[in-house]
Amino acid sequence: MKKFFKDFKAFITRGNILDMAVGVIIGGAFSAIVTAFTNGIIMPLVNYVLSLNGENGMETAYTFLKEVYTDGSIDLAKSIYIDWGAFITAILNFLIIAMTLFIIIRAAMKSAQMFNRTKASIADGKLTKEEKAEMKEKGLNYKDKAAVDAYREEKAKLAEEAAAKEAAEKEAERLANPTEADLLKEIRDLLKEKA
Numbered sequence: 001m002k003k004f005f006k007d008f009k010a011f012i013t014r015g016n017i018l019d020m021a022v023g024v025i026i027g028g029a030f031s032a033i034v035t036a037f038t039n040g041i042i043m044p045l046v047n048y049v050l051s052l053n054g055e056n057g058m059e060t061a062y063t064f065l066k067e068v069y070t071d072g073s074i075d076l077a078k079s080i081y082i083d084w085g086a087f088i089t090a091i092l093n094f095l096i097i098a099m100t101l102f103i104i105i106r107a108a109m110k111s112a113q114m115f116n117r118t119k120a121s122i123a124d125g126k127l128t129k130e131e132k133a134e135m136k137e138k139g140l141n142y143k144d145k146a147a148v149d150a151y152r153e154e155k156a157k158l159a160e161e162a163a164a165k166e167a168a169e170k171e172a173e174r175l176a177n178p179t180e181a182d183l184l185k186e187i188r189d190l191l192k193e194k195a
Contacts, residue, residue: 031097038092043085061085 009019017052021081061084068078127135127142135142142148 030100031093034093034096034100038089038096042092043089046088061088 062076063082063084064074064079065082066080068075070078127148131151132142133149138151140147140151142151178186
């Protein structure tokens with residue numbers, strides 16, 4: 001039983017499972033937005049355009065297979081019909097969601113390609129556009145190999161200093177606000193010294 005829960009925990013905490021869960025939740029919320037957009041904005045515009053030609057709009061676009069009348073009018077609850085308006089609304093929802101996903105995936109792919117190009121240019125020793133602009137601002141010639149090497153050394157040194165400063169700040173914050181584990185370790189160390 002213990003192994004079962006251990007395996008279940010490992011399964012549930014895997015990154016791709018959590019990503020999938022987030023995707024399903026966001027997809028559901030996004031689907032609600034698209035449905036509201038289609039039903040609240042697109043379909044009224046379609047109905048308005050159709051009503052200009054003398055039609056009643058998409059809400060009356062039915063093909064009746066069996067009509068049931070109640071008090072002289074058609075009872076939709078008891079009739080059998082094809083609801084073309086709902087079908088067209090579903091198609092519009094699908095197209096809007098597909099277009100949005102296409103745009104998001106395309107933007108992600110372009111940013112990934114740009115990242116890979118930047119990563120490759122760094123690996124090749126070539127300067128990125130941002131690095132060239134930064135060197136130009138500092139009055140350095142980015143075509144001079146010695147200037148490029150000095151620029152990169154300075155940039156690496158600044159990055160190391162920033163990382164060291166951040167680590168020191170985190171350590172100071174941890175020491176200023178110790179957790180229970182830190183306090184217990186300190187007590188343990190004091191007890192070891194006295195023993």
